[in-house]
Amino acid sequence: QQPVQSPQAVILREGEDAVINCSSSKALYSVHWYRQKHGEAPVFLMILLKGGEQKGHEKISASFNEKKQQSSLYLTASQLSYSGTYFCGTNKAAGNKLTFGGGTRVLVKP
C-alpha cells in the first residue's frame, strides 16, 4: 500500500517555510525523500531510518515518527530552487523496493 502525502500542492513565497507529510498504515523501515523537477529524474535528498532520527540537507530537514509511521519534510526559508515535486518513498526492510507516495508539488515564487 502506498504512503499518503499531504498536502498535494503548496505555493510559497521565497523565504517562507513549508511542511510535507508522508504517512503509512504499515510499519516502515525507512523513508526516503526525493525531489523531482519537471522532466528530470528524482534526486535523492535524504533517508530516515526507524528510530526517529532527524536529518538535514541544507535548509531542508526531515523527521520520522515511528509510532505514527509518519515522516515530515521541512522546507525552511525556501529558495526558488526548492520548486519541484517531492516524493517520499518507503520500504519495510533495508534495500527493499521503494513504494512512492503521490507527490507534493511545491512552487516557490519570488
Next chain:
Amino acid sequence: EPEVTQTPSHQVTQMGQEVILRCVPISNHLYFYWYRQILGQKVEFLVSFYNNEISEKSEIFDDQFSVERPDGSNFTLKIRSTKLEDSAMYFCASRGEGAYEQYFGPGTRLTVT
C-alpha cells in the same frame, strides 16, 4: 561525482515491438532497480536485481518484461511486445553494498504508438 546513466533518452516504438532500455549503474553498486513513471503520476517499482538474479518484482513486471546484466557494467530492461500502456518514463536506480539510498538515472522516455 559518479552517476547512473541511461540510454536512449527517448525511444519511440510501435505497439508489439520489442524494446531494450539500457542503464549503466554507479560502478561499485551491486543492487539495481527499474522503476517507471507514467506521465503525471507517481514513480512505481518494477523490479530489483542482485547477484545476477531478480530479488523482487511487482505485479506490473509480467512475462513481457525481463532484465539482464549482460556484462560488468550494463543493466537492461527488455519489453518483448510493447503495449500502448507501457508508455512511460523508465528509471534505473542503483544502490551500494551496505547503503540504503537509491540513486536514479535520468530516465528513458518510452512512447508506444
